[in-house]
Amino acid sequence: MTIRPDTFAYIRDTLHQRTAIHLMDNKEYLVETRLSVLAKKNGLRNVDALVDQLRVPGSSVLWNEIVDAMTTNETSFFRDVKPFEVLRDKVFPALMEKAQGTRKLKVWSAASASGQEAYSIAMLWDEIRRNHPHWDLDILATDISHKMLERCKNGAYSDLEVIRGLSQRRLADNFHRDGDRWLVDDRLKERVDFKYMNLIHAWPSLPKMDVVFIRNVLVYFDHPTKCSLFAKVRKILKPNGFLFLGGAESPLMIDDKFERVFDCGGSCYRLKSEAPHDRKNRSSYR
Numbered sequence: 001m002t003i004r005p006d007t008f009a010y011i012r013d014t015l016h017q018r019t020a021i022h023l024m025d026n027k028e029y030l031v032e033t034r035l036s037v038l039a040k041k042n043g044l045r046n047v048d049a050l051v052d053q054l055r056v057p058g059s060s061v062l063w064n065e066i067v068d069a070m071t072t073n074e075t076s077f078f079r080d081v082k083p084f085e086v087l088r089d090k091v092f093p094a095l096m097e098k099a100q101g102t103r104k105l106k107v108w109s110a111a112s113a114s115g116q117e118a119y120s121i122a123m124l125w126d127e128i129r130r131n132h133p134h135w136d137l138d139i140l141a142t143d144i145s146h147k148m149l150e151r152c153k154n155g156a157y158s159d160l161e162v163i164r165g166l167s168q169r170r171l172a173d174n175f176h177r178d179g180d181r182w183l184v185d186d187r188l189k190e191r192v193d194f195k196y197m198n199l200i201h202a203w204p205s206l207p208k209m210d211v212v213f214i215r216n217v218l219v220y221f222d223h224p225t226k227c228s229l230f231a232k233v234r235k236i237l238k239p240n241g242f243l244f245l246g247g248a249e250s251p252l253m254i255d256d257k258f259e260r261v262f263d264c265g266g267s268c269y270r271l272k273s274e275a276p277h278d279r280k281n282r283s284s285y286r
């Protein structure tokens with residue numbers, strides 16, 4: 001069975017309005033598969049009935065649940081490996097050289113899904129901190145899905161999830177067993193602040209960041225949304241800060257104020273600077 005064209009159009013348009021997620025016209029099956037469970041949960045016979053209900057003013061069907069169901073939350077610990085090596089071996093040392101005065105850095109994991117990205121950064125930092133005990137790192141992790149944020153805060157992962165990306169050493173150092181789950185140690189939890197945030201809204205409450213991870217979410221957005229997102233990243237990134245994108249994402253043809261650095265497949269960028277002095281410094285990051 002397939003959903004009605006007006007059902008698909010309503011979900012496609014409203015989802016885009018609310019999240020900027022861009023559903024192609026051939027994605028009816030995706031809407032049907034993902035929303036069928038929600039329809040059943042609400043005692044409705046199918047997705048058409050769910051959307052009819054959703055369109056009624058004051059409906060009990062919550063958009064939050066539609067967003068939870070329609071977002072793709074695929075992630076893993078140390079996803080793609082290389083970005084985290086670049087973070088540890090290049091980015092943190094470069095930032096620490098410049099922040100001797102405060103000895104404090106701030107990282108934002110935007111679109112953090114179930115939290116593996118933020119906890120990977122926290123684990124790396126713990127390893128670095130063994131040799132730099134007087135340094136501090138704040139990690140902010142945000143997502144639009146309330147269900148994902150709940151998972152992040154619980155910090156509970158299955159065997160399958162920890163196998164994807166964690167070495168035995170890191171698992172033993174940072175997690176403890178609880179029944180059939182692995183729980184992140186409180187030490188790491190305390191380092192990460194998980195918050196709801198819709199990337200397409202304004203970011204007035206964000207402090208300036210040393211590092212921004214916005215990985216594997218731009219792929220769901222259209223060109224104007226990507227343009228506005230890069231413009232907002234420029235505003236909150238410190239002048240010496242770094243931006244990490246997913247392997248299939250780039251500011252190329254979207255925003256020419258960023259340049260790729262550490263040319264080693266790490267998808268790491270920083271803001272271009274026009275000052276000759278900075279240009280000279282920049283060449284050392286290549």
Ligand SMILES: C[S@@+](CC[C@H](N)C(=O)[O-])C[C@H]1O[C@@H](n2cnc3c(N)ncnc32)[C@H](O)[C@@H]1O
Binds near residue numbers: 020142198199200
């Ligand atoms: C594929 S996951 C990426 C997770 C992680 N960054 C990684 O690379 O492994 C994409 C995440 O983006 C979130 N997302 C989608 N649209 C968003 C929006 N408008 N604002 C904030 N988060 C959004 C989804 O909820 C989902 O958890």
